Each structure stands twice: as structure tokens, then as C-alpha cells.
Amino acid sequence: MQSVPNPKKFRSAILVTGSPLDESDQVPLAMERAVHLVPFLGKCPLVHVLESMVALGIEHITCIGWMNPDLARDVLGDGQRWGIALEWITVQGPEEVFQKISRLSVPSNEYVLVGSTNTLLDIRHVPTPVSSCAYGLNPSTNAWPWLVLNEQSLRQAGACQWHHWPLVPDQLGLPAIEVPGLPLQSGQDLLAAISPMLKGSLPVVVPAAQIESGIYISRNVVIHPTVVIQGPVYIGEDVYLEKGCRIAAGSVIGKQCRIGHDTTIANSIIGPESWLGAELECTQMVIWRGVAWSNRWKAEIEIRDTVLLGSGAWHLTMQRTLAQGLSLLSATLLMLLVLPVLPFLFLLAAMTKDLEIRPFVFPKRSHLHKPSRNIVCLFGAGPSTRGWKHLLGYVVPNLYLVILGQLHLTGMRLRTQTEWKACPPEVQKWLSRRSAGLIQEEWLNGPHSGDWLESIVQDRYQVARGRSLRYQAHLLWRYFFKLTTGSHEPLRS
Structure with missing residues (x-):
């Protein structure tokens, strides 16, 4: 992997603040608010991405948006709050995003970092490149990458389309730097990966094609009822799974998650300090120490073929x-x-x-x-x-x-x-x-x-x-x- 040790390679960045799901009327979260503005734990995906940019030492960020630009501006605040120069550009729609990007000026000897609210990978966890490139987990993933563009590639980006963001690296001829991901091919891979995942020592990208449309799975997300999540997938800590969710085989559920009633989970791992609801069916599970469930509904929970490393029913009563x-x-x-x-x-x-x-x-x-x-x-x-x-x-x-x-x-x-x-x-x-x-x-x-x-x-x-x-x-x-x-x-x- 080509890289340089200095994380402050970038001085400027572009943040596209629109929702990647604006044109879909079948997305659960889109009915409530634009996905990039839905608040969870007092923050939204927009804030998480901006924090990642600021942590790199970037001095100037240009925000380009078209959906609820005033609300997005209120969420992020001004540059003084972040200690950077923050510039806002409003466009009419997603089709104008890359056209506007291609007109921005960048010094000939510098690179600009381009990210969006659907860029799930934390850029702080990966090396800084030597040349123009794109970050991605592997060539088959649908997770939207970070783009690292120089003056020439920035001009070429004018012909790209917002809704085909994963294809942009190929359209621009950018080499894709593969970030070490998590092998989720078997149960043994899951067991080997759970420890570094929960410690946060490995960057994680959730492939969009493997999630029910419109569900942003990250820390502190509320997943709506009756959602079907296709594995393998990693669900971050402090996620609340509503009742009636179905999580397919090969999934890893982080620590301190709330798993609602009537949820079906198979061939997966539940991290420590999680909460299990009533009438939960667990098949071939590894449940980590400190997992708790309600005493009232304990008789209705069916756990089959499971290595139960620790029961924490007292934990629920004590916490309450x-x-x-x-x-x-x-x-x-x-x-x-x-x-x-x-x-x-x-x-x-x-x-x-x-x-x-x-x-x-x-x-x-x-x-x-x-x-x-x-x-x-x-x-x-x-x-x-x-x-x-x-x-x-x-x-x-x-x-x-x-x-x-x-x-x-x-x-x-x-x-x-x-x-x-x-x-x-x-x-x-x-x-x-x-x-x-x-x-x-x-x-x-x-x-x-x-x-x-x-x-x-x-x-x-x-x-x-x-x-x-x-x-x-x-x-x-x-x-x-x-x-x-x-x-x-x-x-x-």
C-alpha cells in the first residue's frame, strides 16, 4: 500500500452534504428527515464525516449541498466552532455536484480530500496516499469511498455522477487502495475478528448492497422495525434494533446494543453489555460476557446451539x-x-x-x-x-x-x-x-x-x-x- 507517514498531507477538503437517498421514496429514514440530518446521539452522519476531516488537520473545507442546506448549515455551525475555514456552496441538485467540484481551484502541488455523508470509512484510520487515489475496502464493495484528487483529476471529475459515486474511481482512472477489512466468510473468521472489531483497531466499511435500503448502520443508530439485514455485516456499538428485525447469518453485533422483541438472529456474535428482548430466537450464537435480558421475559427467549460465555440478567435489574x-x-x-x-x-x-x-x-x-x-x-x-x-x-x-x-x-x-x-x-x-x-x-x-x-x-x-x-x-x-x-x-x- 502506497502511503506516507504524515497525516496532514491535506490542507483542503470537499464535503458533499446531500443525502445519497434523496430520490428514493421507499427508504424508512427518508420519510422522517434527510438521512444526513437524522440526529442520533446528538450527532448525525454529517458531523461524523466532518469530525474525521478536522482530525486530519485540514484547514479549509468546502461544503456542497442541495437538500436542506439551511438545516445542514445549522447542524455543522460555522468554521469558528471547528477551528477551520468553512465555505458553503448550494447547488440545485445532485447532478450539479461534480460539475461544481470540477470548477474549484486547487494548488498544483496539493491534493484535496473529497468525502460525503455516505462515506462510512473513518479516514483517520488509514494512511495518507502519495498520489491521487480512492480508498475502498475491496473492488467488490459498494461502500462509497474517499477520493483523493489533485488538480488534474479534479477537472476530470466534472463528467461524473453523484448517484454513481462508487464508480467514480474507475471513471477517473484512480488506483484503489484497499484498506484491511474484516474477513467474514465463516464462523471462525467471525470469532477471530470480533476482538479487533470491538476495540476499533480495524476500519470497517458496511457494504451498502448487503443492508436493507436506507439503513445507516453505525454507532448509536436506531434501526426501524421489520428491517431485514443481510449478512455478513458489522453493526457498531450502541445500536438499537427494534422489534421484528431479522438479521441474517454471518453478522457481528457490537457491544452495548439493544435487541428488541421478536428479533431473529442466526449464526452471529453478540458483543458484551448488550440487551436481549423478549421472544428472541438465537441459533448457533456466540454471546459475550455481560449480555442481559429481561427477567420477565427470560422464559420466552430460545437460545439453541450456543456457546454462552456469560449471563448478565442481574445487569438489567441493577441498571434500571x-x-x-x-x-x-x-x-x-x-x-x-x-x-x-x-x-x-x-x-x-x-x-x-x-x-x-x-x-x-x-x-x-x-x-x-x-x-x-x-x-x-x-x-x-x-x-x-x-x-x-x-x-x-x-x-x-x-x-x-x-x-x-x-x-x-x-x-x-x-x-x-x-x-x-x-x-x-x-x-x-x-x-x-x-x-x-x-x-x-x-x-x-x-x-x-x-x-x-x-x-x-x-x-x-x-x-x-x-x-x-x-x-x-x-x-x-x-x-x-x-x-x-x-x-x-x-x-x-
Whole structure:
């Protein structure tokens, strides 16, 4: 493999910020938001790719986009946030991307790095090339590569097409540098590969042809129900697999994944600290130490021909108990701190006529047609407000519900009757099994748009991690950090 040791070979880069699935109406995630803007763990694929570029020491990045350019600009922020020069170019559609790229100027003795939001390989894990080339796992993969272009190859790129990105290296005559991948031809290969994969010492590219269309499998991704995933494939850590997924043979599931009910997994490996749902069928599996499943549904889990290296059923109970204890302790301490000013808040809200008691639909109650819970809202605050208004007008007046065990401090966003009726029946059914809370992740990610499809993405993410003691503690810390500092910079989880 041709390479030089200096990772700062590149000074400039081009990031195509459009979604690779814009023209498809059959993609699950495309119905919610553009794929490159779907937030998971407070970040999206767009941010992951930009972070990889910045880590290389790149000083100037040109972002080219056509779908939701304003939203993409809001997600990335300005160059000052990243310590680089960030330039934005808006085009009419994907057909203009390479035409615009070919007109950009590059010094004759330098190379420019070109990536997109569908470039799954972390460029930091591979060497820097000597000449123009393309990074790829192997010639047969469909994963979109990084392109390394000089002035000449940049001019030739004008005839290329965005939707045929994997073919661009051949069209430009670029030599493809093969990155060491993961052999997934047999069960023994899986056993040999699981350790370096979980440690992150090998770069991993997920072949797009081997995944159900529209599913971006990376860290902290929520995979929608009834998805069929064709193996062999590597699913990163902190992935939440919804109920009804079918994962084919030859797959590796990273650590700390949540595997939903009614999921079928065969001839695969489940990493440590994962969660197994009810009615799960596991055939010829290797399950790593620390895997946990619900005691309630343990009898319904069928595991056949499996080398079970460790059972962690206690782990689920302990995590849930500690997380609930943290929520209760935090609510009690906060209640004691604000108790002297609470009557003043109610009096001030009553005098200004900003005191309102609003009925919200409670999960686990609404599907039984029981009355909604009344929530006190001061100064116009509500589930989607932010800052001190959210704390003093919505969280503080309702802390007694947390102390009484009727509500969680961290959990899903509560919904009004109108919002509830706007949700499709399958969404209502999913929500009815979840617990609501007062502090939501969307408060940190940005204002809520009002679209129920966008809100369900937030809910799925929060529920997937809501039982983690570490997540709850970090969410509370970020919540009060933003209150005390007034910072609107996204904090890493």
C-alpha cells in the first residue's frame, strides 16, 4: 500500500452534504428527515464525516449541498466552532455536484480530500496516499469511498455522477487502495475478528448492497422495525434494533446494543453489555460476557446451539434500579433547592396569567383509554421549550410527580391529545409501552419542529439509552451545564 507517514498531507477538503437517498421514496429514514440530518446521539452522519476531516488537520473545507442546506448549515455551525475555514456552496441538485467540484481551484502541488455523508470509512484510520487515489475496502464493495484528487483529476471529475459515486474511481482512472477489512466468510473468521472489531483497531466499511435500503448502520443508530439485514455485516456499538428485525447469518453485533422483541438472529456474535428482548430466537450464537435480558421475559427467549460465555440478567435489574434511583435523587435534591421560590413562581405566573394546567397523554395509560395526566405549565413553558423557561416553567412545578414515581425526570416527551391523535396507530402502540419524562434529549439538540416523525426519532433514541445510568447522569450534567453556561454548543456523549 502506497502511503506516507504524515497525516496532514491535506490542507483542503470537499464535503458533499446531500443525502445519497434523496430520490428514493421507499427508504424508512427518508420519510422522517434527510438521512444526513437524522440526529442520533446528538450527532448525525454529517458531523461524523466532518469530525474525521478536522482530525486530519485540514484547514479549509468546502461544503456542497442541495437538500436542506439551511438545516445542514445549522447542524455543522460555522468554521469558528471547528477551528477551520468553512465555505458553503448550494447547488440545485445532485447532478450539479461534480460539475461544481470540477470548477474549484486547487494548488498544483496539493491534493484535496473529497468525502460525503455516505462515506462510512473513518479516514483517520488509514494512511495518507502519495498520489491521487480512492480508498475502498475491496473492488467488490459498494461502500462509497474517499477520493483523493489533485488538480488534474479534479477537472476530470466534472463528467461524473453523484448517484454513481462508487464508480467514480474507475471513471477517473484512480488506483484503489484497499484498506484491511474484516474477513467474514465463516464462523471462525467471525470469532477471530470480533476482538479487533470491538476495540476499533480495524476500519470497517458496511457494504451498502448487503443492508436493507436506507439503513445507516453505525454507532448509536436506531434501526426501524421489520428491517431485514443481510449478512455478513458489522453493526457498531450502541445500536438499537427494534422489534421484528431479522438479521441474517454471518453478522457481528457490537457491544452495548439493544435487541428488541421478536428479533431473529442466526449464526452471529453478540458483543458484551448488550440487551436481549423478549421472544428472541438465537441459533448457533456466540454471546459475550455481560449480555442481559429481561427477567420477565427470560422464559420466552430460545437460545439453541450456543456457546454462552456469560449471563448478565442481574445487569438489567441493577441498571434500571440505579437509573430510577438517580432520577428520584436528582428530583428530590432539585425540589429541596427550589422549594423556597416555588410559591413565588406560582404567584408570579398567576398574576401574569401565565399559569396553565394542560392535559398530556401518558404512555402506558392512553392505550387503555384512561384519563390523561394534568401537567402544570408556567410562563408558556412545555415539553419542547428550552433553557431556564423549560426548567422553571415545566420541570420544577412537576417534580412532585417524579418523587411520587408517576413520572421520570428523563424520558420521552409528553404529548397533548391533539398530537397523540395525529400519530398513526402503530406509533401510538409503540409509545404506549414507554415511559415519559420531563427532561428530553431534544432540549439539547434543538427546537422541536412539530413533526411527529421527527419526534419519534428522538423518542426511539432516548428510550434506547434511557435505562442507562451513565446516560441519565450525563444527560442531567449536560442539561444543567447549558443552564449555567448558556452554551449552545453540542456536547459529546
